[in-house]
Amino acid sequence: MILTNLTRANEIGANSYLLDFGEDGRIVLDAGMHPRGEGIQGLPQLEKLKFDSVDAILVSHAHHDHTGALPLLMRDHPSARVFLSEATYYLSEPLLHNSVQVMLKQKAEKGIAEYPLFTHRELDQLVKVWQACGLQRPWSLQGYPDPENEPLTFDFHDAGHILGSTGTALRHRGRTIFYTGDVNFADQTLVRGAEFPRDGIDVLITETTRGSQARPEGFTREAEVERLAAAIEQTFARGGAVLMPVFAMGKTQELLAQLHFFQKSRRLPETPIYIGGLGRSFCEIYDRLAGRTRRKYPKLRLLEDIQYQVMDGRRAGQFSPKKGHIYLISSGMMTENTLSNIFAQEFLAHDRHSIFFVGYCDPESPAGRLRATKQGDPVTLNASYGAQPVRCRVEHFDFTAHGQREDLLQYILDVNPRACVLVHGDPPALAWFQQELAAQAPGMKVIVPPAGEGIEL
Numbered sequence: 001m002i003l004t005n006l007t008r009a010n011e012i013g014a015n016s017y018l019l020d021f022g023e024d025g026r027i028v029l030d031a032g033m034h035p036r037g038e039g040i041q042g043l044p045q046l047e048k049l050k051f052d053s054v055d056a057i058l059v060s061h062a063h064h065d066h067t068g069a070l071p072l073l074m075r076d077h078p079s080a081r082v083f084l085s086e087a088t089y090y091l092s093e094p095l096l097h098n099s100v101q102v103m104l105k106q107k108a109e110k111g112i113a114e115y116p117l118f119t120h121r122e123l124d125q126l127v128k129v130w131q132a133c134g135l136q137r138p139w140s141l142q143g144y145p146d147p148e149n150e151p152l153t154f155d156f157h158d159a160g161h162i163l164g165s166t167g168t169a170l171r172h173r174g175r176t177i178f179y180t181g182d183v184n185f186a187d188q189t190l191v192r193g194a195e196f197p198r199d200g201i202d203v204l205i206t207e208t209t210r211g212s213q214a215r216p217e218g219f220t221r222e223a224e225v226e227r228l229a230a231a232i233e234q235t236f237a238r239g240g241a242v243l244m245p246v247f248a249m250g251k252t253q254e255l256l257a258q259l260h261f262f263q264k265s266r267r268l269p270e271t272p273i274y275i276g277g278l279g280r281s282f283c284e285i286y287d288r289l290a291g292r293t294r295r296k297y298p299k300l301r302l303l304e305d306i307q308y309q310v311m312d313g314r315r316a317g318q319f320s321p322k323k324g325h326i327y328l329i330s331s332g333m334m335t336e337n338t339l340s341n342i343f344a345q346e347f348l349a350h351d352r353h354s355i356f357f358v359g360y361c362d363p364e365s366p367a368g369r370l371r372a373t374k375q376g377d378p379v380t381l382n383a384s385y386g387a388q389p390v391r392c393r394v395e396h397f398d399f400t401a402h403g404q405r406e407d408l409l410q411y412i413l414d415v416n417p418r419a420c421v422l423v424h425g426d427p428p429a430l431a432w433f434q435q436e437l438a439a440q441a442p443g444m445k446v447i448v449p450p451a452g453e454g455i456e457l
């Protein structure tokens, strides 16, 4: 088997990996778009693949850094079948339609000529090819369940990262290759921790997102939940409001449920919670699939049981934060011209307000820059507003949807594969895993696949 890392660099960017089993099949795992990359530079190196040379595309989960280039990959490989979990199927469609909207906006604002890279109409056609596959049962590359005498099959396993996220096992002539996708081993508020196989895996391809962050001494999720409640309470006591920049998919639903539990248990007063329009669409899917996934609180209906309000983006210009209100607004990285970036201007100027981060953000994104700025120092979140001093409280809470590095390392050691391929991590994160594995599993072959090159495994 030859693995080609189709990303443009060893980083968390446009994820995509080709697994070439020769005559038995050519499979692409994920086809993402870089969160910061623009135009063609934001895509994986799809040009490395000959036209119509892929048999199957397996999508691990609906996040944009794993699905954003899927329509382009499908266009280049019209015979390829596309397999995903049921929840990923439902979540990816609105996500990619939103991506068209974002590209159209960026075309107008930044003059990126090649945008949009695909259209709504094209997407409507491509989605018809997608096939949702049940978890923990084998599938053939032709899309049949429980096949017999197939040289190459795959099975999906719950990855505990967002609703529908999966790890993928590829079974090829007695050997198993397992790709983790993005994984979390611990329970979140709604999504339960991963249920991954540990036996008989020869090659493990694993994400390494949190490799450069040690788990803080005494860290527990429960303590982090309580710290968030206390910080919101303090903001309200100062007469302020809370802005939480979140991804519309995943973090919005997790935090909405958590805030609801704070209010229900009277830990916090019942004050208005605002979410974005796109976040609301994903809540609908989280509700629709509540009983058909491993979601906690399957009876909780986010849109019926929780008092929320949808923020109208068209009125963003007249926005001013109100005392005691909470705004769960995308984007999580506060990308320029998204609502959370625009709203942040109103929060920055006043020390009664708070901006709370609850997940991963790229250090070079506006959110990453704000997190690295001390109170009182200036920060530029948007070139058109210029630098502004940070007067509000800025804090980070670890509600990560990615496995702690200690948990991930333990998983690798338990699996004890012949070869471990490290992906989806920045260089310091990759380096930590390399170093730990060299010390703790000296017999294991550890590989950081160079971008764009094929390696024989």
Ligand SMILES: [Zn+2]
Binding pocket: 061, 063, 161, 182
């Ligand atoms: Zn993800």
Ligand SMILES: [Zn+2]
Binding pocket: 063, 065, 066, 182, 424
């Ligand atoms: Zn990812």
